[in-house]
Amino acid sequence: MKFKILLIAFLLSTLTSSSSSSSSSSSSSQSSSEESNIISRFQQYLQIKTDQPTPNYTQSTIFLTNQAKSLSLQSQTIEFVSGKPLILIKWEGTNPELSSIMLYSHTDVVPAEHDKWVHHPFEAHLDSDGRIYARGSQDMKCVGLQYLEAVRRLKGWGFQPKRNVYVLFAPDEEIGGHDGAEKFSLSEVFRGLNVGIVLDEGLASPDEHYRAFYAERSPWWLVIKAVGAPGHGSKLYDNSAMENLLKSIEIIRRYRASQFDLIKAGLKADGDVVSINMAFLKAGTPSPTTGYVMNLQPSEAEAGFDIRVPPTADTESLERRIAEEWAPSWRNMSFRLGQFQQKVSVYDASGKPVITKTDSSNPWWALLENAVQEAGGKLGKPEIFPASTDARYFRNLGLPAIGFSPMANTPILLHDHNEYLHKDEYLKGIKIYESIIKAYASFDEHGSDGRSKDEL
Ligand SMILES: *[C@@H]1O[C@H](CO)[C@@H](O)[C@H](O)[C@H]1NC(C)=O
Numbered sequence: 003m004k005f006k007i008l009l010i011a012f013l014l015s016t017l018t019s020s021s022s023s024s025s026s027s028s029s030s031s032q033s034s035s036e037e038s039n040i041i042s043r044f045q046q047y048l049q050i051k052t053d054q055p056t057p058n059y060t061q062s063t064i065f066l067t068n069q070a071k072s073l074s075l076q077s078q079t080i081e082f083v084s085g086k087p088l089i090l091i092k093w094e095g096t097n098p099e100l101s102s103i104m105l106y107s108h109t110d111v112v113p114a115e116h117d118k119w120v121h122h123p124f125e126a127h128l129d130s131d132g133r134i135y136a137r138g139s140q141d142m143k144c145v146g147l148q149y150l151e152a153v154r155r156l157k158g159w160g161f162q163p164k165r166n167v168y169v170l171f172a173p174d175e176e177i178g179g180h181d182g183a184e185k186f187s188l189s190e191v192f193r194g195l196n197v198g199i200v201l202d203e204g205l206a207s208p209d210e211h212y213r214a215f216y217a218e219r220s221p222w223w224l225v226i227k228a229v230g231a232p233g234h235g236s237k238l239y240d241n242s243a244m245e246n247l248l249k250s251i252e253i254i255r256r257y258r259a260s261q262f263d264l265i266k267a268g269l270k271a272d273g274d275v276v277s278i279n280m281a282f283l284k285a286g287t288p289s290p291t292t293g294y295v296m297n298l299q300p301s302e303a304e305a306g307f308d309i310r311v312p313p314t315a316d317t318e319s320l321e322r323r324i325a326e327e328w329a330p331s332w333r334n335m336s337f338r339l340g341q342f343q344q345k346v347s348v349y350d351a352s353g354k355p356v357i358t359k360t361d362s363s364n365p366w367w368a369l370l371e372n373a374v375q376e377a378g379g380k381l382g383k384p385e386i387f388p389a390s391t392d393a394r395y396f397r398n399l400g401l402p403a404i405g406f407s408p409m410a411n412t413p414i415l416l417h418d419h420n421e422y423l424h425k426d427e428y429l430k431g432i433k434i435y436e437s438i439i440k441a442y443a444s445f446d447e448h449g450s451d452g453r454s455k456d457e458l
């Protein structure tokens with residue numbers, strides 16, 4: 003294990019007296035100055051330029067470490083790869099024997115094209131309607147700070163968790179998470195935390211229902227290649243490389259349409275179908291003068307596809323389909339399983355589909371549902387996340403992980419221009435997390451508080 007703990011800072015109660023006096027009065031109302039402090043902390047985090055490919059993790063680490071300090075919580079900075087810190091903040095439970103709760107977020111964001119935005123993506127401008135514009139406002143600096151704000155308020159009321167609560171900020175999710183969440187999930191440090199449930203990111207919801215995700219689709223990046231006899235551009239003949247490839251593309255397009263139709267008909271959600279989109283087409287004989295030679299049918303042609311496979315799919319039949327219909331050797335198409343540029347398995351280490359249960363076998367799901375409801379939120383049907391998140395590293399270990407970003411009545415703008423979150427949605431989300439963290443941190447399956455798993 004290559005990790006190295008850079009600094010373990012135990013930052014203990016120095017500042018509690020000032021913060022506890024104001025918050026004890028009421029659990030439902032918030033003073034407007036408290037509110038503006040919350041928004042201003044969110045803006046400060048958004049203003050830190052943690053955009054790939056050169057995120058300033060130095061600055062985000064200072065900011066997050068200071069947040070932990072202001073909460074009188076221990077924090078440690080862990081680096082598996084130099085310059086790629088994870089910040090682990092611990093709120094100690096009264097019964098640390100119980101499995102712990104991990105509140106996960108990533109600190110990095112995707113790049114932004116400044117000139118396509120109405121407000122600068124790292125200014126965190128709050129407009130007169132209450133929208134906060136910034137890269138990361140939805141994905142997912144909101145969630146990271148909402149966890150901390152929820153902890154701040156719970157602490158303010160004197161709430162004591164039974165379980166250890168960990169708030170984790172990880173780097174590099176947007177470039178695959180290999181030097182962040184992946185290495186962390188396989189580390190001794192992580193094993194030592196005895197995590198029982200992970201919360202990770204979800205997606206905004208344009209309607210009033212929050213969305214929660216219990217699994218995600220696996221990327222399969224497929225390149226198929228056709229060969230065929232070359233010939234004069236004027237000649238009609240069978241089995242040219244182009245014709246062979248186009249036959250495959252037609253078949254793939256029909257399959258794509260059949261999957262898309264299920265979504266259009268409202269029968270399936272985005273994450274429930276196999277999606278397939280062409281990422282590149284490569285063929286033709288280059289010419290230094292005209293771009294391509296026009297009177298020649300080339301002997302090779304290639305196409306690349308981004309395929310996303312839900313863990314509920316019959317992957318064996320999909321693989322057979324690829325080998326027999328999309329890239330059949332009898333049509334001079336080459337394809338071997340090894341030719342996937344990337345093929346993430348839909349099965350975990352023990353061979354089970356990578357799915358977090360949303361039935362009575364998983365008490366964390368029912369707790370989340372109840373907690374959202376108790377805080378006045380509505381939760382939609384659990385879904386499969388259409389793309390990849392770091393939750394897969396934890397699910398691969400057999401741990402339950404739920405993707406959830408409390409943003410209702412909000413257009414989905416992650417990775418888009420003009421990403422924003424309304425401040426009222428942000429504040430509402432904090433209340434939702436208060437409710438969830440309280441429920442999770444109080445949960446004791448052995449029923450010492452009178453509530454057993456069966457009663458949930
Ligand atoms: C990153 O942030 C640190 C701390 O605020 C600052 O000193 C440094 O100049 C920043 N680096 C870059 C490349 O902007």
Ligand SMILES: *[C@@H]1O[C@H](CO)[C@@H](O)[C@H](O)[C@H]1NC(C)=O
Binds near residue numbers: 230231241246334
């Ligand atoms: C396969 O390619 C070879 C030449 O590379 C060609 O002679 C043959 O006709 C092709 N067959 C098919 C079915 O495309």
Ligand SMILES: [Zn+2]
Binds near residue numbers: 203
């Ligand atoms: Zn994200």
